[in-house]
Structure formats: structure tokens, C-alpha cells
Amino acid sequence: MCAEVRDSLVELTSKLIQLPSVNPPGFTVNIIGFIKDWLTSRGFSVEIREYVKDKPNAIVRIGKGKPVLILNGHVDVVPPGDETRWSYPPFSGKVVEGKIFGRGSSDMKGGVAVLMMVFSKLAEKIEKSGAGTLILAATSDEETGGHPGVEALVKDGILRGDAAIIAEPSGSFRYYVGEKGLCQVKLVARGRPAHGSLPILGDNAIMRLVNSLIKARELVDDFNSRIKIPSELVGVIRNSAEAYYEAVGKSLGLRIEDFERVVGTVSFNPGVIRGGSKINMVPDHAELELDMRVPPGVNPNDVVNTLRSGLKDVDLEVLDVSQPNYTPPSERIVSLVHEGISRVLGREPKPIIVTGATDGRYLRYSGIPTVVYGPGELGLAHAYDEYVTIEDLVNTYNVLSYVITKFFNL
Numbered sequence: 146m147c148a149e150v151r152d153s154l155v156e157l158t159s160k161l162i163q164l165p166s167v168n169p170p171g172f173t174v175n176i177i178g179f180i181k182d183w184l185t186s187r188g189f190s191v192e193i194r195e196y197v198k199d200k201p202n203a204i205v206r207i208g209k210g211k212p213v214l215i216l217n218g219h220v221d222v223v224p225p226g227d228e229t230r231w232s233y234p235p236f237s238g239k240v241v242e243g244k245i246f247g248r249g250s251s252d253m254k255g256g257v258a259v260l261m262m263v264f265s266k267l268a269e270k271i272e273k274s275g276a277g278t279l280i281l282a283a284t285s286d287e288e289t290g291g292h293p294g295v296e297a298l299v300k301d302g303i304l305r306g307d308a309a310i311i312a313e314p315s316g317s318f319r320y321y322v323g324e325k326g327l328c329q330v331k332l333v334a335r336g337r338p339a340h341g342s343l344p345i346l347g348d349n350a351i352m353r354l355v356n357s358l359i360k361a362r363e364l365v366d367d368f369n370s371r372i373k374i375p376s377e378l379v380g381v382i383r384n385s386a387e388a389y390y391e392a393v394g395k396s397l398g399l400r401i402e403d404f405e406r407v408v409g410t411v412s413f414n415p416g417v418i419r420g421g422s423k424i425n426m427v428p429d430h431a432e433l434e435l436d437m438r439v440p441p442g443v444n445p446n447d448v449v450n451t452l453r454s455g456l457k458d459v460d461l462e463v464l465d466v467s468q469p470n471y472t473p474p475s476e477r478i479v480s481l482v483h484e485g486i487s488r489v490l491g492r493e494p495k496p497i498i499v500t501g502a503t504d505g506r507y508l509r510y511s512g513i514p515t516v517v518y519g520p521g522e523l524g525l526a527h528a529y530d531e532y533v534t535i536e537d538l539v540n541t542y543n544v545l546s547y548v549i550t551k552f553f554n555l
């Protein structure tokens with residue numbers, strides 16, 4: 146690659162970091178405006194779609210007809226947290242020894258910069274060849290659910306295609322083919338109030354809730370012992386466990402097997418508990434919010450039903466449910482990314498699934514085979530001193546150029 150592309154990748158990533166787009170509140174007018182101007186000045190015509198005020202999306206397409214390939218990246222970032230814990234200011238985009246620092250460098254302004262550069266470099270070739278359509282969508286609000294971003298664009302028919310690549314941070318030697326689903330419920334215990342000195346007169350809602358929580362854990366353990374992971378994903382789960390272990394597990398003394406279990410089964414995390422009003426009263430109300438993530442092959446509604454029929458002492462409310470999803474390794478876009486990594490970088494690529502949700506789910510729900518591949522590391526997203534390496538930017542740029550060139554048979 147020429148030094149010019151490398152310098153442009155660094156400069157563009159830095160510039161995007163310097164345009165804060167912290168979510169919440171998720172104001173992205175400035176950064177989307179910058180991306181629009183950048184593309185317009187290179188001769189592209191950019192469409193802006195704004196479903197919620199101040200959370201616009203920019204879409205640009207070139208070429209015509211099928212096949213259609215979508216490139217997507219979100220421009221919002223999570224808050225920087227305590228700014229004094231950063232070695233460089235979080236919105237400086239400072240370049241130090243081959244790394245670009247700042248909030249969003251890994252997740253995922255580095256990825257957006259790579260997509261913008263790849264798009265602008267290959268556009269003319271695709272247009273002239275008549276080989277199909279390439280879409281670039283820079284979107285808002287991924288960090289708080291993506292509803293006015295990718296979800297709305299899919300519903301509106303703007304993002305429709307034969308394959309998609311999202312440049313979330315996978316690292317240049319890995320790619321994501323799927324993600325776990327969500328199952329969040331609330332357990333509510335009701336009792337009868339009484340004076341705390343005579344608890345036999347009351348019915349203690351906190352005791353009821355705690356006993357039900359222990360029972361819920363047993364029910365989920367039992368559910369997990371019966372899970373069948375789709376056979377084409379067994380190796381993928383092992384890869385994921387290794388990736389999490391390398392990124393965040395080693396230093397905590399965890400084992401790869403621990404991650405294999407948490408990725409491949411329903412995870413269990415009571416996140417919030419509330420109840421009672423005074424120490425000398427028998428509480429008549431207590432509630433708990435439980436976050437569970439379900440692997441591909443499991444329907445989160447089955448988890449809800451298992452808890453509902455096994456827990457007799459509490460009411461269960463469903464807070465949020467989303468289906469796990471994955472793109473089968475046999476899809477063309479998956480094999481192209483796999484081939485791209487191994488040919489361009491000369492390393493054995495690792496497909497993985499992730500425990501959190503990305504905007505990829507909206508594309509997959511609508512039937513678009515989707516691969517997540519971009520610069521940055523799993524463990525760095527949302528962390529202090531978040532950075533992306535220049536090497537990763539260059540690697541992913543080269544791999545994506547290869548993938549897109551092959552996709553359109555250029």
C-alpha cells in the first residue's frame with residue numbers, strides 16, 4: 146500500500162475522534178456533517194436520513210443493480226468516563242508510537258475511516274464495471290440500541306442488499322459471524338407488611354425474592370445442560386472463548402473453558418435489586434432485574450417460559466428480548482472475508498461470535514448475510530485509553546479492498 150493511503154487513514158481516524166458524538170445523548174449532527182462533506186467533495190451524492198432529531202444517518206451508493214453490498218459503521222461513542230484517567234484527552238485523536246488514542250478509536254471511528262477510504266478508492270471501478278451496487282452507511286445510535294439508525298434504515302428499505310460488512314472492532318485476524326440474543330426479565334415478589342419485631346405476622350417479600358433468585362439460577366443451569374449449539378458453530382464458540390480469554394480473561398486467572406461455557410450457554414446476571422422501605426418493617430414488595438444472554442440455537446422465549454413455569458412465588462415481567470443471530474459459514478461473504486484475511490495477511494482467520502449485540506442483528510433479521518470485520522480490539526472498546534493501531538487500520542483496509550474487489554469480480 147502507498148504511504149498516502151496510510152497517512153489518510155490516520156488523519157481521518159484522528160479527525161473523526163475529534164468530533165465528539167457521545168451517546169447518551171447521541172448527538173451526531175457534526176460528525177455526520179463532516180462525513181457528508183468529505184464524501185461530497187470527492188464527487189459522491191450523500192443522502193441524509195434523520196428519524197430522531199440530531200441523530201442523522203448518511204447513506205451513499207454507487208453503481209447499479211445486483212449484487213448489492215452494504216458497508217456500515219456507527220459514529221456514536223460511549224461516554225469517556227473519568228477524563229483524568231486518560232493518558233491523553235479522550236477527544237484528542239493523538240497519535241503516539243503507531244497508535245491513535247481516543248474515545249471511539251476502536252469502537253468504531255477507525256472502522257468508519259477504513260470504510261470511507263475503501264469506498265472512495267473503489268467507487269469508480271465498481272461504477273465503470275457495472276458489476277453491482279456498493280452502499281456505505283454511516284449511522285447513529287448503535288450504543289443505545291440502533292433504533293433510529295440501522296433498524297430504521299432496514300425497516301425503511303434503504304438498507305437492502307445481498308451481503309453486509311460492519312467494521313466494528315474485531316481485530317484484523319478475526320471476524321464475527323454472529324452474536325448472542327438478549328433475555329431481560331424482572332422478578333417481582335409481593336408480601337404482607339408487619340412490624341419487624343413480629344415477622345410471623347407478615348410475609349417477607351425480600352425472602353421470597355431471594356429464594357426465587359436461587360431457584361431461577363437452578364432453572365437456568367438445568368436449561369443450559371440441555372442446550373444444543375448448531376454444529377457449524379461449535380468451533381466458532383471455541384474461537385470466541387479463546388479470543389475473550391486473550392483479551393480480558395488471562396489477567397483475571399480465568400480459563401478458556403470458563404469462556405466457552407459463558408459464550409455457549411445462557412449467561413445469568415442479576416443486575417438490579419430493590420425492595421423494602423424501612424429496617425423495622427416486613428417488606429411487602431421486592432423486585433429484581435435479571436440480564437441473560439442466549440447463544441445461537443436458543444430461543445429467549447423458551448428461557449422466559451422455563452422461568453415462568455418454575456417460579457411460583459414471584460411474578461415475571463419481560464423487559465426485553467432479542468433473538469440470537471448468525472450468518473452461516475457457508476455464505477459467500479463469510480468465505481470472502483475468511484479468504485481475504487488469509488491471503489492478504491497470511492494468517493489463519495478466526496470466526497467468532499460475540500456476547501453483546503451489534504447493529505448486525507437488524508441486517509441479519511432482514512435476511513442479509515452479515516460479517517463484522519474491522520480494526521481495533523475486543524478488550525479496548527469502552528475502556529480508558531482506548532486506541533487503535535495504525536497497523537490494524539492498514540490491515541483491515543487491505544483485506545476489505547480484497548473482499549470488495551472479489552465480491553464484484555472486478
Ligand SMILES: [Zn+2]
Nearest residue numbers: 252253287313
Ligand atoms: Zn461499536
